[in-house]
Amino acid sequence: MKVLKRWRILAPALISVLLLPACSGGGSASSGGASAGSVGGAPTQVVLWHMEQPPNRVKVFQGLIDAFNKAHSDVQVTQQVQDWNQIYAKIPAAIQSQTQPDILFAIPDFASYVNSTGAAQPVTALVKQLDSKHHFLAAAKDPYYRNDQYLAVPLYGFGQVLWYRKDLFAKAGIMTAPTTWDELQADAAKLTHGSQYGIALPAGKNLATDQTVYSLMTTNHAESIYSNDNTISFNNERTVQTFELYNKLLQYSPPDSANYGWSEPQAAFNNGTAAMAIEKGQYTSPFTKESGRPARDLGCARIPQPSGGQPGSIYYSNGAMILTKDQKKVAAAGEFLSYLLEPENYGTFLNAEPGLFLPLTQDGQTSSTFWSNPVVAQYKQCVQLMVSQSQYGKLFGFTNGQYQDSVGKISGQNLIAQSIQQMFVSHLAPANAVKWGSDVMQKAITR
């Protein structure tokens, strides 16, 4: 009984001790977000969220952040790495709980998504100021323009090319890269034998498939998936032709292409299982190490186009959104983004992933720090080719001067890729798969 009495006295005290820190901890743990303001003479805290997870990218970003923080004693930037697979779920939760970052890296359709939560702060003045100084490429900044305002500061671009293994081509007696759809099919067929496949194409339900299919669509003038009245125009003859091509090419792609995203075609390409792939510049950096072949064996060419087609590729930029209303933080974020775009820093920033991140300012395209990187220098011709994609590259939902906010519902669900799966996995005829895709796209944007 004595023990029991003692416990009756001690228990409330124990519970209080356990609960009090939990009750009082709310305000102190905000490592980032809107609540982390400057107090007194303390530097302004700016939290950056990005989805560039590979350690090499994080390391380069950190180097630039450290240099910026050292040069700006009144601002303290910190980076927090996020996952593309989770960011669509995480950012609305963060915004609702007011723990969103001050700067968020985004791509155009994701920027639309974030904008619809009401948290995005226009960066029009900053973009115009930076544009007058560095001159952004139109294809990089236009997709971020809505209702007379810019939603993000463009930072780096992406474009696709046809990658091919020169050694495997030579073994097959093919001397040049294909330039037309017919040549592409013929070469893929010739390069397919034994355990080797002509081309590694993604056909999984993912962005990699969306992008590769779309690149081929652009070469066939099928880049607009919206009509002028903002309804879906995906179901057209040119898209069907592109699907027919893709279906034929998939016969020369490894049998598990239906599960391929970004990494699998690259692995197949590097280990010699596949002789071609259509992708962005991430193929340059690891090629010699992963393939065991010299750099000269990595070939690149424009994406082949059909008769009567046009040069084409998907092209989009990654931009930085500002999600804080605190003017001090807005100014600090602007200062940091301006710092990144200075040519002497910009090259270093882009070379966080050499060959993949492409310059999208005029002075950035001539930045010596960019071109002097060993990987970029080694594959200079390919990088130049990808940079040139910005002239004719397209992005679905952002063509013909249209900026469709609803495109996020199409890209978010990978509806182009799902249409490919209907054709490749469920064995619908290309025309039926395109019709299926068109119907689900229309349904998605109407709901």
Place this chain on the structure above:
Amino acid sequence: MTVGHEPGHFGPQLSPETTQLTTGRRAPSLTRSKMIQRVHGHGFAYLLLAPLLLVLLVVLAYPLAETFRLSVLDVGIIGSPSRFVGLRTFAHVAQDPEFWAAVRRSVYWLLGNMVIQTVFSFTVALLMSRGGWLADKARILVMFPWVIPSVAVAIIWQWMLNSDHGVIVHLLTTFHIMSSPSSPFAHPQAALPVLIFINSWHWFPLGTIIIFGAIQTIPEEIIEAARVDGAGDWRMFWSITLPLISPAMFALGLVGTLWGFNVFDTIYIITKGGPSDASTTAPVYVFNQAFQAFQASQAAAASVLILILLSVFAILYIRFARPKSMM
């Protein structure tokens, strides 16, 4: 159950509640003063439970209420403006063939997992209970799949079944079981069964430990008496082991079903519900609606419908599958 011995009675003394549970007979009703006395007597216990109940209220009741609220609005992206639409979203989900296809896949997933995990768990638990050096070592080794985080499990199997580097695919091709290297996750007929196997491999140790624990509680004298009566292994299993561990099996069946139905991580990491929605189970459907189609209310309504389905299952399961010893 209160433990106490009376002269001439060596078994545990049962409380009135336990008597009711085990015999079906109603214990004498408590008087009001006794009830108050009992509550008062348990005051300290309630006090200790209060923080836990408070936490449960915050982490369970609030999200549940919020999900109900979301389901009667027309929220697209979470946090965007919305209006009240009543039960319209429920009607929309109920008429969506993709939702019911996902539920069907979840039932298939559940049954597959139940069968495989039960076979694995029982087999390993029975082998472990036989004793010996190998059984002793197996008690530790069998835990390994369970302690590996789901993300790691998903990635390990994804790579083992990768067509380029996967050791399993390589072996299957080498021994001509597979004509050309190909991952099962690229084939709609194979994806879900293989995922079921992976999930069963991951979780069967839990069932093994529970069944093994239950087997250990079977009194030795009952086993010896059955042996004396000439019962063989098969008869022992059906007439002694299975009935005596049925309470543990009942609990495992209920919890395992509810957990199993809601598995999301392994499926999403490996196939994202593909190819061509072949592995889109109900939880994956909900996730896709919320964060890919940006239809938060539809996801919430689907969640509520799934909650109702699972609740109905749980009630029926408790009503009809409860072992006689727990009636």
